[in-house]
Amino acid sequence: MRTLNVSEITKNIKEMCIEANHFLSDDMKCVLRKAVETEEAPLGRQILRQLQQNMEIAGEEMIPICQDTGMAVVFIEIGQDVHLEGGSLEDAIHEGVRQGYAEGFLRKSVVKDPLLRENTDDNTPAVIHYEIVTGDQVTITVAPKGFGSENMSRVFMLKPADGIEGVKAAVLTAVKDAGPNACPPMVVGVGIGGTFEKCALMAKKALTRPVDERSSIPYVRDMEQELLKKINASGIGPAGLGGTTTALAVNINVYPTHIAGLPVAVNICCHVNRHAVRVL
Amino acid sequence: MDKYIKVPLSDKDAADLRAGDYVYLTGIVYTARDAAHKRMKEALEKGEQLPFKMQNNVIYYMGPSPSRPGRVIGSAGPTTAGRMDKYAPELLDSGLKGMIGKGRRTQEVKDAVVRNGAVYFAAVGGAGALLSQSIISSEVIAYDDLGTEAVRKLEIKDFPVIVVMDSQGNDLYETAIQNYCKESVM
Numbered sequence: 001m002r003t004l005n006v007s008e009i010t011k012n013i014k015e016m017c018i019e020a021n022h023f024l025s026d027d028m029k030c031v032l033r034k035a036v037e038t039e040e041a042p043l044g045r046q047i048l049r050q051l052q053q054n055m056e057i058a059g060e061e062m063i064p065i066c067q068d069t070g071m072a073v074v075f076i077e078i079g080q081d082v083h084l085e086g087g088s089l090e091d092a093i094h095e096g097v098r099q100g101y102a103e104g105f106l107r108k109s110v111v112k113d114p115l116l117r118e119n120t121d122d123n124t125p126a127v128i129h130y131e132i133v134t135g136d137q138v139t140i141t142v143a144p145k146g147f148g149s150e151n152m153s154r155v156f157m158l159k160p161a162d163g164i165e166g167v168k169a170a171v172l173t174a175v176k177d178a179g180p181n182a183c184p185p186m187v188v189g190v191g192i193g194g195t196f197e198k199c200a201l202m203a204k205k206a207l208t209r210p211v212d213e214r215s216s217i218p219y220v221r222d223m224e225q226e227l228l229k230k231i232n233a234s235g236i237g238p239a240g241l242g243g244t245t246t247a248l249a250v251n252i253n254v255y256p257t258h259i260a261g262l263p264v265a266v267n268i269c270c271h272v273n274r275h276a277v278r279v280l
Numbered sequence: 281m282d283k284y285i286k287v288p289l290s291d292k293d294a295a296d297l298r299a300g301d302y303v304y305l306t307g308i309v310y311t312a313r314d315a316a317h318k319r320m321k322e323a324l325e326k327g328e329q330l331p332f333k334m335q336n337n338v339i340y341y342m343g344p345s346p347s348r349p350g351r352v353i354g355s356a357g358p359t360t361a362g363r364m365d366k367y368a369p370e371l372l373d374s375g376l377k378g379m380i381g382k383g384r385r386t387q388e389v390k391d392a393v394v395r396n397g398a399v400y401f402a403a404v405g406g407a408g409a410l411l412s413q414s415i416i417s418s419e420v421i422a423y424d425d426l427g428t429e430a431v432r433k434l435e436i437k438d439f440p441v442i443v444v445m446d447s448q449g450n451d452l453y454e455t456a457i458q459n460y461c462k463e464s465v466m
Contacts, residue, residue, distance in 0.1 A: 051404070054409050066355060066405075148382070180405075230463060237457070244460055244462075
């Protein structure tokens with residue numbers, strides 16, 4: 001049994017909120033750099049070059065990459081051989097977000113109630129997904145999620161008879177409807193199977209997989225590649241102003257489901273696909 | 281083509297702009313997003329004054345991140361314009377000449393743009409650090425309690441935008457996509 005003080009979790013989450021909002025992961029930087037070379041539209045290339053410049057300025061001047069520094073989504077995998085001490089884990093996570101958004105000059109975008117809409121002024125609460133795993137480590141992923149793209153995400157409860165073609169059509173429909181609103185080039189996270197909430201969570205988690213890593217399941221990998229090609233043939237392009245770079249990756253996760261169902265969730269993320277990962 | 285235009289936007293400049301023009305804006309614009317639009321709508325209903333005159337002005341749909349000490353503003357890119365569609369036609373009919381945002385608009389907004397000889401510009405979404413460099417000054421002029429959603433008066437210099445909807449009813453989101461659509465899979 002390993003003991004870990006929750007203050008360590010607060011400290012790391014604080015740093016990760018700031019890090020994720022100023023620096024993209026290497027796989028995202030690489031795919032965005034490549035896109036400048038492959039984009040066919042002149043305006044599209046100009047926009048992609050602006051995104052490069054934007055990332056440079058963000059890192060050098062410590063200005064958030066995007067003013068929508070998101071609602072903080074935290075995935076936390078806790079090894080079953082870890083004993084957490086020093087207070088409530090949930091409080092520690094929220095405190096990390098609170099400190100990170102204050103000290104990092106990040107925007108406070110969270111309202112206390114979805115209808116009364118009063119800002120909480122510290123960007124809490126976070127949305128937390130806990131998972132108990134084997135081992136004695138704690139793996140934290142902080143993924144600040146902007147709502148321009150979150151608003152364009154969808155859940156489809158398909159019928160088993162709709163099959164793989166139905167799934168592809170659902171993904172393409174979501175992307176087409178998202179269009180310029182989701183700040184393309186986007187990353188498309190897809191969850192297939194499970195239940196209503198499980199597929200949505202899988203789609204969210206798919207966005208944290210490196211964009212250059214394909215699924216290990218052969219038919220899923222093929223579908224990821226085919227959908228990416230089709231999305232990039234749609235013409236939507238960078239900022240939705242026409243071009244051949246509409247998505248940077250399609251990441252799909254699958255899970256067993258019920259004999260009567262075929263749930264599909266599509267979680268869309270803009271080109272500012274942020275996540276920081278640390279293992280404690 | 282590239283154009284350098286002053287804001288507030290003159291009737292002539294607005295009428296001459298065409299979807300697809302790459303424009304550098306210099307002058308004064310005002311920020312307002314969801315909550316500020318709701319308040320402005322309520323003010324109009326009560327017959328109260330708006331925080332700034334709409335006549336020939338441009339609204340930037342934007343809520344910045346906080347500025348670090350000594351800086352003018354934080355990250356300052358556009359938010360999705362469609363959420364303001366409910367409010368935009370009335371403001372356009374009151375003289376508003378331009379809107380800067382990103383994303384599709386409704387037919388009602390498009391009609392109001394044509395009817396009033398106005399313009400809808402897109403700034404590149406997710407380029408807030410870069411766009412902040414074209415903002416010279418920022419001052420909250422109303423609804424301070426709304427935090428990032430307060431109304432700000434911004435002085436901008438060569439602020440890069442692209443004309444999406446013009447006074448002739450063109451919509452770049454519709455036309456540009458057709459030029460690069462290779463497979464009508466959707």
